Amino acid sequence: MPRVFLFGYYGFGNLGDELLCHYYTEIFRRYFPGFELVVLTGNKHLKTGDRQAGDGGTTYKVANRWNLWRLGRMMAPGDLLVGGGGSIFQDVTSKRSLLYYLALLRLAHRRGAAIILAGQGIGPLSAWGRKVARPVLDLAAAIGCRDQRSLLTLARMEVKAPQFYLGVVPLWDYPFPPPRPVDTIKKQRQPRIGYIIRAGENKRKDQLLVTLSSLFGNLQLITLSRADEPAAHRLAEKLGLVAPYCIRDPDTFFDLSPAFTVVLSERLHGLLLAARCHLPGIGLGADPKLHAFCHQMAWTCWTWRDSSLLLGVCAALREIVADPVSAVEKVRQQAAIMAQKGEEDRQWFINQVQAVLANR
Known part of the structure; x- marks a missing residue:
């Protein structure tokens, strides 16, 4: 065999x-x-x-x-x-x-x-x-x-x-739970920002987190990798933030998603999970895969060296917070297009495997 x-x-x-x-x-x-x-x-x-x-x-x-x-x-x-x-x-x-x-x-x-x-x-x-x-x-x-x-x-x-x-990213075709209904967005009294962290010392990251916490209040650090958990706990303690959410399965992320207005992420699959939950996202980091994904979603993505990082991120957040229902609807529409492409990608992959194995 x-x-x-x-x-x-x-x-x-x-x-x-x-x-x-x-x-x-x-x-x-x-x-x-x-x-x-x-x-x-x-x-x-x-x-x-x-x-x-x-x-x-x-x-x-x-x-x-x-x-x-x-x-x-x-x-x-x-x-x-x-x-x-x-x-x-x-x-x-x-x-x-x-x-x-x-x-x-x-x-x-x-x-x-x-x-x-x-x-x-x-x-x-x-x-x-x-x-x-x-x-x-x-x-x-x-x-x-x-x-x-x-x-x-x-x-x-x-x-x-x-x-x-x-x-596209293969996880567009992953059978995640259904995203939150729109009526949960309207019930949010105060915006809450989720920040998916990647381990690594960065003064501009610290500055950004302090600014976001000061301007918007509810800031929650999140990890998607066990390797990032120690750094997230240290950073939360250093900046006086609440303890991070250390997420190890997608169901937990989807259960928590109704509490958030927007997600900032240093990890590609953090942006993907946000999009699958119909949450607006913002990419952070120099990694080309972050910028490529944000381009597909029509989201902003900033490197730590961008001179307008603080002003740009805050402006993008204010726009989302001002009309979260419209922001979510834009994500929902684009996510539907990407999910359809994910199905096509799966079929392409199946066809390739069938063709190769048929000739073995």
Whole structure:
């Protein structure tokens, strides 16, 4: 029986990445039940060969992502390696991480496995990163990008062999709970701002949070990654804010969403969750994926170096707070368009897997 190996930044406690893992495992459970699924994980508490039971009856094996020697022994001609979402082909945070993913793709190719990359954010890549990544990405049968910037990055790198596809963030197709009804927005007496934090010392971040707390009053720090929780607690104590909400599952976010008027986020999937809840959002940070998503949603996104950061964010917040019902309606309309695109992306992915496996 052919095996499907699914990889991403899985097993590290980031809510968005764990949702991506669940999303793709469910696709294989539903559409490709005859294939054995192996998920590569960084979870130190799981051993290669362990079985995991997901929602909806999904059962799959896990494998230690770092043991490339053993993964090579597990792979065989006719198998399929799938990159399921994320921003893993970049070298801003780590050159070693990029080399790992490229080594994984080369390993699969040498073992005769086909490669499909779906829902990918490509870059940023240095000149060195582009040079080492181009020939390896050319080994893929298909690459689906979640934004125009990623697709252009591949074009500038002169990656030519795979079939390209322009999509959206895969979690637009995730079966989240329904968003809050509009009447809950009208009942809010005072605006409440949710701030999804990413760990990292930043004086301008501190200044922004102090300003927002002073001007708008209700400011709530939120984390979506376990790695961000210690920093969020320290920052809340330092600035005299209430204890942060440490969210580890999407249902909790959706349960809390009616209490918020707007969400500011340093994390891509924080913006995605806000949009899926029909909450207006504002992006913060230099990461291109934040700016690409905000562009798709017609939201503002600011880097910490922007000279007009404080004035711009406060002006955007005042506009939302002045007419929250209209702001939510704009999000609802755009979210419906994005969700429809997410369904189309899923069908594209299914078609690619079917085409590859049919020829194995």
